[in-house]
Amino acid sequence: MSSYASPAGHAFLDRALYLPKSWTQDRERCRRAGIPDDVEFASKPKLSRRMLERAMDQDIPAAWVTGG
DSSP, rough: OEEEEEEEEEEEEEEEOOOOOHHHOOOHHHHHHHHTTTTTOOOOOHHHHHHHHHHHHHTTOOOOOOOO
């Protein structure tokens, strides 16, 4: 999940579902859960980077970024 905070308040910007490699390697399990076939394993840092890139592509101003 990514969010934005300023002196005026905060708002959620984006989210991404982390799927363990064991899930993404079991396509039938993914289908039963409604996960599209094109979804592949992505580490948590990679998911975070994608969300940050999407925020930057939308010109969201940020002086710094933190993760946890």
